[in-house]
Amino acid sequence: MNVVSKKILFNEPLTLGSGEMLPGFELMTETYGELNQEKSNAVLVCHAFSGNHHAAGIKEENAKPGWWDELIGDGKTIDTEKYFIVSLNNIGGCHGSTGPTSISPKTEQAFGAGFPEVSVSDWVETQKLLADHLEIDCWEMVVGGSLGGMQALQWAISYPDKIKKAAIIAASSKISTQNIALNEVAREIIKKDECFHNGDYLSHGETPSKGLKAARMLGHITYLSESNMSKRFGRKLQDPLTKMDADINYEVENYLQYKGEQFAKTFDANSYILMTKAMDSFDPAKNFDHDLVKCLKSIQAKLLIASFDSDWLFPKEYGLDIQMSAIKAGIDSTYIELNGEYGHDSFLFYSNDYSVALKNFLNSNG
Amino acid sequence: MDKILQTIVIDWIPDKAKVVDFGCGDGALLKILAEEKSILGYGVENDPVKINGCIKNGVPVIQQDIDECIQHYRDMDFDVAIMASSIQCLKKPRNAMQNILKVANECVITLPNFGNWELRAGLLRGKMPSSVQLPAKWYETKNLHLCTIVDFEELCNEESFNIKKKVYLNNKGASSWLTNTFPNLFAAEAVYLIG
Numbered sequence: 001m002n003v004v005s006k007k008i009l010f011n012e013p014l015t016l017g018s019g020e021m022l023p024g025f026e027l028m029t030e031t032y033g034e035l036n037q038e039k040s041n042a043v044l045v046c047h048a049f050s051g052n053h054h055a056a057g058i059k060e061e062n063a064k065p066g067w068w069d070e071l072i073g074d075g076k077t078i079d080t081e082k083y084f085i086v087s088l089n090n091i092g093g094c095h096g097s098t099g100p101t102s103i104s105p106k107t108e109q110a111f112g113a114g115f116p117e118v119s120v121s122d123w124v125e126t127q128k129l130l131a132d133h134l135e136i137d138c139w140e141m142v143v144g145g146s147l148g149g150m151q152a153l154q155w156a157i158s159y160p161d162k163i164k165k166a167a168i169i170a171a172s173s174k175i176s177t178q179n180i181a182l183n184e185v186a187r188e189i190i191k192k193d194e195c196f197h198n199g200d201y202l203s204h205g206e207t208p209s210k211g212l213k214a215a216r217m218l219g220h221i222t223y224l225s226e227s228n229m230s231k232r233f234g235r236k237l238q239d240p241l242t243k244m245d246a247d248i249n250y251e252v253e254n255y256l257q258y259k260g261e262q263f264a265k266t267f268d269a270n271s272y273i274l275m276t277k278a279m280d281s282f283d284p285a286k287n288f289d290h291d292l293v294k295c296l297k298s299i300q301a302k303l304l305i306a307s308f309d310s311d312w313l314f315p316k317e318y319g320l321d322i323q324m325s326a327i328k329a330g331i332d333s334t335y336i337e338l339n340g341e342y343g344h345d346s347f348l349f350y351s352n353d354y355s356v357a358l359k360n361f362l363n364s365n366g
Numbered sequence: 367m368d369k370i371l372q373t374i375v376i377d378w379i380p381d382k383a384k385v386v387d388f389g390c391g392d393g394a395l396l397k398i399l400a401e402e403k404s405i406l407g408y409g410v411e412n413d414p415v416k417i418n419g420c421i422k423n424g425v426p427v428i429q430q431d432i433d434e435c436i437q438h439y440r441d442m443d444f445d446v447a448i449m450a451s452s453i454q455c456l457k458k459p460r461n462a463m464q465n466i467l468k469v470a471n472e473c474v475i476t477l478p479n480f481g482n483w484e485l486r487a488g489l490l491r492g493k494m495p496s497s498v499q500l501p502a503k504w505y506e507t508k509n510l511h512l513c514t515i516v517d518f519e520e521l522c523n524e525e526s527f528n529i530k531k532k533v534y535l536n537n538k539g540a541s542s543w544l545t546n547t548f549p550n551l552f553a554a555e556a557v558y559l560i561g
Contacts (some may be wrong), residue, residue: 304421323428327408327442330384336417336429353414362420 028096113199389452392419481514
């Protein structure tokens with residue numbers, strides 16, 4: 001598999017949906033496989049809330065494989081011998097693309113809390129500029145799970161003739177009240193960290209890692225299923241030699257502590273807030289009198305909507321809701337419900353049914 | 367689906383119709399209908415293997431249980447609803463029949479006739495009958511509510527379903543003097559256009 005990592009600079013100012021402007025921006029990208037001569041084999045992979053451009057392969061020694069390495073690669077579900085896969089870190093993120101930790105040309109300091117609000121539509125606009133840069137006129141497929149699935153849906157709505165297929169996995173056309181509530185608790189935990197300084201922690205030389213860690217611990221629970229947690233940890237006690245903290249009793253506590261801490265080391269608090277806000281505000285139907293059917297009418301791409309049975313964060317009703325509206329709108333759309341062990345996170349992992357469905361969809365003709 | 371049966375069904379469906387096929391299998395019928403009649407078709411299927419067949423065939427499909435979902439298909443402006451050899455697999459076929467006529471203006475229903483002489487002969491021998499249309503063993507069959515042509519038409523009568531067209535086919539998929547004169551005895555399959 002041919003892996004190319006590249007940071008691409010876009011010099012033109014970008015006006016965001018909020019009306020605010022970025023004077024220019026950078027996108028951190030990774031591509032896998034080769035673009036064919038007709039430039040007709042390109043697949044865009046959109047990352048979820050805490051994901052990034054590193055979707056597949058192992059870059060450096062001891063580095064982790066990409067977040068979708070189980071599905072992207074030579075001979076895999078999204079076959080890099082056949083397709084040219086483009087993955088990127090979205091703006092507002094913290095893995096190389098322009099975001100709150102980048103230096104603002106205006107103030108010559110990190111944007112921090114001053115980074116403009118971004119939306120799923122803004123991401124799609126930047127991804128369109130990336131497609132133009134790569135001279136890809138039309139994606140064979142845009143695919144993503146969770147917040148990534150929302151980007152795939154937005155692509156189909158925003159650029160009907162620039163995308164042939166959209167795979168919308170473990171996603172929804174808007175998140176529920178409960179989802180917004182959970183995001184708000186996470187944001188509150190971060191903001192109440194004494195090192196947060198109203199988001200200007202970088203200029204104070206500090207990071208609100210305690211808040212970020214606790215927010216991630218809460219989030220992590222919502223990404224897993226109850227049965228998976230029970231199966232994996234049960235009520236097993238943590239080995240005293242590997243306890244993260246003296247107060248820990250159970251394995252599950254240690255696991256969350258560890259995961260939270262790892263996350264806090266690599267993620268930016270302002271990005272966390274920004275990304276959750278983008279998720280909260282995603283609602284493409286709001287520009288169509290809150291009528292999802294009207295909103296989907298212009299779609300020319302084929303849709304594959306997939307939900308996982310153990311996902312309680314984005315339950316199957318969300319996927320079905322898009323599907324039923326798609327039928328009313330008279331567009332080509334398929335809905336499947338997959339068995340997933342891991343709750344919402346199931347979209348990240350290979351399973352036979354999941355892989356076969358996605359592969360058949362990608363390889364199917366008009 | 368048998369070729370002759372398929373020809374009849376295709377013939378009854380108007381060009382460019384919006385069609386839903388409950389129990390669509392691997393989407394073969396919808397695929398042909400899309401090619402030959404430029405229909406906009408959706409399949410409803412609950413078997414993951416068959417669903418993957420639909421995806422491979424490029425046929426839009428919804429993974430759902432017909433008994434549970436059929437009423438949600440009412441306001442979708444379907445011109446035709448198809449239920450081909452599916453009705454006997456449902457938990458509540460009467461409910462499904464009541465709903466399917468609210469889903470679309472016209473419905474195409476095909477069903478295996480349990481009154482066919484071969485099946486009666488099987489029962490006379492004291493065995494659960496099997497045939498080309500009903501090949502599964504009693505412990506493997508997905509059929510829950512088998513009926514005869516007389517039974518089905520009685521239900522249509524009770525519910526005031528208007529049978530616009532019907533064709534009776536023998537076990538070779540052909541219509542004959544025998545199947546038309548004594549359908550409940552000689553037809554292996556019946557096809558209805560109900561509206």
